[in-house]
Amino acid sequence: MDELAIKIEHVSKQYRLGAIGGGSLRGDLQSWWARVRGKEDPNSKVGTRTDIKIGERFLALDDINLEVKKGEALGIIGHNGAGKSTLLKLLCRVTAPTTGMIGINGRIASMLEVGTGFHPELTGRENIYMNGAILGMTRKEIDAKMEDIIEFSEVRQFIDTPVKRYSSGMYVKLAFSVAAHLDSEIMIMDEVLAVGDMAFQKKCLDKMREAANKEGRTVLYVSHNMNTIRQLCDRCIVLDHGKVIYDGDVDAAIAKYLGEHQETAFPVAYDLSQNKRNHHFGKQIFVKSFRFLEAEAARFMIGQTINIEISLDSKIEVDDARIVMRIKDKGNYVRYASSLSNCFSISRSEGQKIRLRLDTTQLIEDEYCFSFEVISTDSIGNYHSYDNPMATIFVFMYECDDSDINWAKQYWGNIRLPDMSAVTIR
Amino acid sequence: MSDKQFTTVIVPKSKWFDFHLKEVWKYRDLILLFVKRNFVSQYKQTILGPIWALIQPLLTTVVFTVVFGRLAGLAAEGVPSFLFFMSGNVAWHYFSSCLTSTANTFTGNAGIFGKVYFPRLVSPISTVLTNLISFAIQFVMFLVFLAIYWAKGAVQPTLYALMLPVLLLQMAMLSLGVGIIISSLTTKYRDLKMLIGFGVQLWMYGTPVAYDIGIVPQKFMSVYMLNPMTPIINTFRTAFLGLGSFDLPHYLISWGVTIVILFLGLMLFNRVEKTFMDTV
Numbered sequence: 001m002d003e004l005a006i007k008i009e010h011v012s013k014q015y016r017l018g019a020i021g022g023g024s025l026r027g028d029l030q031s032w033w034a035r036v037r038g039k040e041d042p043n044s045k046v047g048t049r050t051d052i053k054i055g056e057r058f059l060a061l062d063d064i065n066l067e068v069k070k071g072e073a074l075g076i077i078g079h080n081g082a083g084k085s086t087l088l089k090l091l092c093r094v095t096a097p098t099t100g101m102i103g104i105n106g107r108i109a110s111m112l113e114v115g116t117g118f119h120p121e122l123t124g125r126e127n128i129y130m131n132g133a134i135l136g137m138t139r140k141e142i143d144a145k146m147e148d149i150i151e152f153s154e155v156r157q158f159i160d161t162p163v164k165r166y167s168s169g170m171y172v173k174l175a176f177s178v179a180a181h182l183d184s185e186i187m188i189m190d191e192v193l194a195v196g197d198m199a200f201q202k203k204c205l206d207k208m209r210e211a212a213n214k215e216g217r218t219v220l221y222v223s224h225n226m227n228t229i230r231q232l233c234d235r236c237i238v239l240d241h242g243k244v245i246y247d248g249d250v251d252a253a254i255a256k257y258l259g260e261h262q263e264t265a266f267p268v269a270y271d272l273s274q275n276k277r278n279h280h281f282g283k284q285i286f287v288k289s290f291r292f293l294e295a296e297a298a299r300f301m302i303g304q305t306i307n308i309e310i311s312l313d314s315k316i317e318v319d320d321a322r323i324v325m326r327i328k329d330k331g332n333y334v335r336y337a338s339s340l341s342n343c344f345s346i347s348r349s350e351g352q353k354i355r356l357r358l359d360t361t362q363l364i365e366d367e368y369c370f371s372f373e374v375i376s377t378d379s380i381g382n383y384h385s386y387d388n389p390m391a392t393i394f395v396f397m398y399e400c401d402d403s404d405i406n407w408a409k410q411y412w413g414n415i416r417l418p419d420m421s422a423v424t425i426r
Numbered sequence: 427m428s429d430k431q432f433t434t435v436i437v438p439k440s441k442w443f444d445f446h447l448k449e450v451w452k453y454r455d456l457i458l459l460f461v462k463r464n465f466v467s468q469y470k471q472t473i474l475g476p477i478w479a480l481i482q483p484l485l486t487t488v489v490f491t492v493v494f495g496r497l498a499g500l501a502a503e504g505v506p507s508f509l510f511f512m513s514g515n516v517a518w519h520y521f522s523s524c525l526t527s528t529a530n531t532f533t534g535n536a537g538i539f540g541k542v543y544f545p546r547l548v549s550p551i552s553t554v555l556t557n558l559i560s561f562a563i564q565f566v567m568f569l570v571f572l573a574i575y576w577a578k579g580a581v582q583p584t585l586y587a588l589m590l591p592v593l594l595l596q597m598a599m600l601s602l603g604v605g606i607i608i609s610s611l612t613t614k615y616r617d618l619k620m621l622i623g624f625g626v627q628l629w630m631y632g633t634p635v636a637y638d639i640g641i642v643p644q645k646f647m648s649v650y651m652l653n654p655m656t657p658i659i660n661t662f663r664t665a666f667l668g669l670g671s672f673d674l675p676h677y678l679i680s681w682g683v684t685i686v687i688l689f690l691g692l693m694l695f696n697r698v699e700k701t702f703m704d705t706v
Contacts, residue, residue: 007432015704089703093543096438096700103432110542121467130463133456134544 004105005186005218006068006091011100012242013061013086060086061097062242070105070185073212073219075233075250077226077257082239084222088188091220106185106218107135120164124155124174127163131178145181152207153177154200173200180207186218187211208232226254226398251301258299258398266298266396272389285321285346285374285386287312290393293355299396302363306395308356310372312387318346318376321386323356325372327363329414337362337415343377364407364414365399439700445692450545460552465559479560480567483519487512490636500637505667506580509571514635516568517662520561521597521655522626527553528605529622532613532702539703546699547692550606554598561594572666586665586672593658593665596684600654603688610691610698614705634659639670654680654687 061083068074078084090097092110118127128149132142150156153174155166163171179187187208209232211217223229229236229250236253238246246256269291292298293307300306310323320343328336341356370393375383407416450457469475490511494500501507528550532539535549575581612618630636633655642650650656657680663669 004431090436092541093434093436094540095703096436098438100438102436104434104436105432107433108543119463119467121470122463126459126463130456130459133453133459134542136453136456136544138455 003070004067004103005070005072006066006105006220007103008064008066009101009103011061011064011090011097011102012059013083013090013095014098015058015060059242061090064100064242064244066237066244066247068218068220070218071212071216072235073209073221073233075229075236075253076220076222076239077224077229077236077253078239079257083242084239085190086242087239088190088220088222091188104186107183108186108188109135109179109182109184110188118163118171118175121162123162124153124159124166125150127174128178131175132182135182135184137182141183145183149174149177149181152181152203169197169200176200176204180204180211184217186220188220190222205231226258229254255299255301255398258297258396266394268292268295268298270391270393272391275389275391277388277390281385282387282389284316285312285314285318287374287387287389287391288351290372290389290391297396298394299398300360302365302397302399303361306358306360308358310354310356312346312352312354312374313350314346314348314352316346317348318386319343320376321346322375322377322383323354323372324375324383325356325358325370328369328371329366360397362415362417363397364409364416365397366409366414368395368397368414369393370395439697445696446545446547450547450551453545453548456544457548457552457555460548461555461559464552464556468556476560476563479563483512483515483564484567486519487515490515494636498637500641502638502640502663502669505663505669506575509575509581509667510638510663510669511636512568512571513663513666514659516561516564517593517597517659518630518633518635518655519564520557520594521601521658522630523560524554524557524598524601525605525608525626526622527557528602529608529612529618531606531609532698533609533616533619536703547606547695550602550609553605554602558594558598568666581666582668583666584664584668586661589661589665593662596658596681597655599688600658600684603684603691606691606695607687610694610702613698613702629653629655632656651676651679652683654683656680 064083064087076084076087088110089095090102091104092108119130122130125146128146129139129142132145133139150159153159153170153176155170155174158166158170163174166174179189189208205228208219208221212219212232212234219232221229221232233250235248236246236250237244238253238257246253269289271289273286273288287310289311291309293309295306322343323341325339325341326336327338339358344354346352371388371391373388374386376386377383469478472478474481487508491501491508495507495511501510531546531550531553539546539549572581572583576583608618608622632650632653634642639656639660657673657677660670661672661677664672
């Protein structure tokens, strides 16, 4: 099945910053007249000229190229303002691109917002007809689907009541049912699953997966919920500032997105030379810097080994030095765990580098703060601390795959010890 | 890339003369549903329902009969002035209500246009059709009064009455044309919205609705008859009241103006509909 459902070629969408025109014919004529005479535009806001020029071009989408095959479930992620909604709007033909072209094979059912095209005065049933007709379906085609839609929506009892009397949940359920059942080859969803109760959300996800896998429909799904993206999509693109910065595997896309998103919040390198130390810390051994190796940001998949390099100066020789790494949860520091390195030796020199490998298998998805000390242990197990640079290192750990259970962090803590073995004895 | 590969191709700008009429035809079911929706929602939760459609032209006719007929003496000679004003009102009311509601197409439907695609022309067309229902109700009322006067021998309808569908079509086309021109311009300039209310009022006084065409001085007649609505109203009265005679040359000019306006409207609408969401 290599047939294309959507092809996007060099598509850009340009907006002008600031108000477009004066908002009235008079305003526009005024601006035009001022320009003709070479005077300052009376309609441009005072003071805005220095920061953002009114009328400056802004590319919401910048030369997008994309191909979506038939039956593919494509996830679209990106932070706010990356151009996700603009892209969907172009696909739904709500507005036209500035340049480029888009080819679409088949009808598009969009769910940019639930209840699109619902008229409050009409009954649920009438609105189903209406939505179908908006998609370009005939009455007959809708009649054939009517039963399925009502059944799925769980609002059979109220189907002949005007939708203005519906609760928001019922409204959403009916809207989703309509979009999911009507004969469109392409389904576009923008965060619809944020609504409805849990059971219905699950039903929606199943329905969408079925639409993509069994019925061969193409699904475009935009969400900030990485879990549903993972569950639903088999390909994912990341948008950033109107460009596609990643296209391909879902997990990698999510990692890329989180990286782009939180690079500043999770830096890889820390300069610790300026950190204030308490007591005698840093007198004999002084840690200068800390950094994560082979990472663009301090985000790691659970189970991934984290490689760390610490650089330090030492005025003494220590044979049995160790590093203790404290791992706290980011919130209120009520939970923490530590990891201890094996012994290594420190010589009397400057700029020594120590490499550490940290195993993260037992952590749960969350944001963490790392801090560490350089210590040595004596023969009876007491430890002596040489330097505690008071570092706070932010790390984000994320789940690599659908885990077997939704770990209840608040009750079970952030550490998942190796699983127990259990047997039934009768 | 060959365009044939795709069922839909989206490009930045459409051609000036590509009106997507085929696509509009494909969406005829939607047009009907919109008509039904417009009609139903118009009278939902009213006690009198569609009877409201009768009240406005009836009251206006009474006021016109008293003010312009009795006091000012502007009605035509030889026909009952009540019927004279009612015929003008019923026809004009269809035109003006089509015009004011189609002029609202983009701003009034921004919510739904901003979410889904369907040929935008569906919306004004369904508005024009919805108003046809109100017209039918009012026209039946007119026929009732006409029958009463006819039985008394006060009026004599002519065979031109068979032209009614053509007259209606022309009014629909003209109001659609003017309406979509205004709606296309109001996406950017809201000024026209202010204009539309009294603009329609002024237009009515430029049309022989509240007075007989006989009072217009002869030297202004050539300009006066350029108003495409004038021959329509006149023909309407000739047809049902037997007033005056059918004026073919001016009627044809009126058709010409109608077609030009509709064409201009479609062209403008076509340009605006693709990106109006960015400026509305």
